[in-house]
Amino acid sequence: MDNVLNCKEVNSYLIKKLTKRCSNLEEEGITPTAAFVRIGSKRDDIAYQNSIMRTCNTVGVSAVLHELEDDATMDDLTKLIKKLNHDDSIHGIMIFRPLPEGLDEAEVNSIINPDKDIEGMNPVNLAKVFAGNYSGFAPCTAAAVMEILKYYKIDLEGKHAVILGRSMVVGKPLSMMMLKENETVTLCHSKSENIEEVARMGDLLVAAIGKPKAIGADYVKPGAIVIDVGINVDKDGNIVGDVDFEAAAQKASLITPVPGGVGSVTTAILIKNIIKAAQRLQL
Numbered sequence: 640m641d642n643v644l645n646c647k648e649v650n651s652y653l654i655k656k657l658t659k660r661c662s663n664l665e666e667e668g669i670t671p672t673a674a675f676v677r678i679g680s681k682r683d684d685i686a687y688q689n690s691i692m693r694t695c696n697t698v699g700v701s702a703v704l705h706e707l708e709d710d711a712t713m714d715d716l717t718k719l720i721k722k723l724n725h726d727d728s729i730h731g732i733m734i735f736r737p738l739p740e741g742l743d744e745a746e747v748n749s750i751i752n753p754d755k756d757i758e759g760m761n762p763v764n765l766a767k768v769f770a771g772n773y774s775g776f777a778p779c780t781a782a783a784v785m786e787i788l789k790y791y792k793i794d795l796e797g798k799h800a801v802i803l804g805r806s807m808v809v810g811k812p813l814s815m816m817m818l819k820e821n822e823t824v825t826l827c828h829s830k831s832e833n834i835e836e837v838a839r840m841g842d843l844l845v846a847a848i849g850k851p852k853a854i855g856a857d858y859v860k861p862g863a864i865v866i867d868v869g870i871n872v873d874k875d876g877n878i879v880g881d882v883d884f885e886a887a888a889q890k891a892s893l894i895t896p897v898p899g900g901v902g903s904v905t906t907a908i909l910i911k912n913i914i915k916a917a918q919r920l921q922l
């Protein structure tokens with residue numbers, strides 16, 4: 640299909656640019672360095688960790704892994720984060736999520752030094768995104784969506800974007816980032832009524848609901864741009880998006896695939912944030 644947005648190409652473009660930026664910093668004696676904190680040994684976390692480490696290595700970013708036991712307490716995690724907050728050799732901190740039960744994610748987000756918050760989850764950074772101020776860090780997945788639209792020079796001004804899903808990781812920050820680009824934004828959630836009808840009003844439709852292939856052709860306005868943020872495992876063990884790709888692609892003018900879609904750009908944004916943190920902390 641020729642209406643598929645090639646997100647791997649966006650990723651390659653960013654990685655090339657970031658590698659150059661990293662090598663320039665290296666010449667100034669700065670090696671961007673991030674601490675990655677993993678609690679327990681979940682397979683998904685280890686797979687994601689390995690993929691991030693490989694990308695760090697490609698770009699020239701130094702990655703330091705901290706592993707806590709499955710039964711780590713809030714106290715253990717808080718002590719580690721505070722230590723990393725005060726460690727001048729660490730520019731960015733990332734925690735693998737979701738956290739094990741009993742650990743308070745909101746509390747963790749607020750403890751991370753906003754200047755090292757490369758995931759963009761600290762309330763200070765979120766407040767900046769909501770104020771249209773990009774001096775901090777935006778949540779990586781929302782930023783990845785914006786980066787894909789920018790790479791393909793998609794004109795957003797005045798267009799109606801319908802976003803399905805209102806999480807703090809994707810839907811809410813993305814709605815604010817799109818608003819800043821002068822889009823008209825509608826944000827839907829699980830309690831929204833007539834959701835197919837609302838979705839069909841979107842010149843741009845973003846699906847971030849965590850429901851495998853739930854968004855079919857009936858949600859898509861003919862000619863709309865469809866961005867699928869979802870990453871789900873279906874009953875046969877395949878990675879699929881929130882959008883029924885085959886059906887939606889028949890009506891969309893442009894569409895992102897899964898796998899090989901938004902997720903392939905998210906790691907590049909995380910690396911971009913590590914480099915930005917290193918540059919800022921050296922100033």
Ligand code: NAP
Binds near residue numbers: 806
């Ligand atoms: P989440 O925290 O579970 O939030 C899901 C949101 O979708 C909630 O706001 C929920 O509404 C809404 N929702 C659920 N069912 C709905 C429906 N039928 N119609 C409309 N809205 C509905 O999920 P998340 O963390 O944002 O993740 C969403 C998806 O993105 C998941 O598949 C996840 O794996 C994927 N993801 C991908 C990346 C990436 O890099 N590509 C990164 C993060 C997440 P309520 O608020 O009313 O409950």
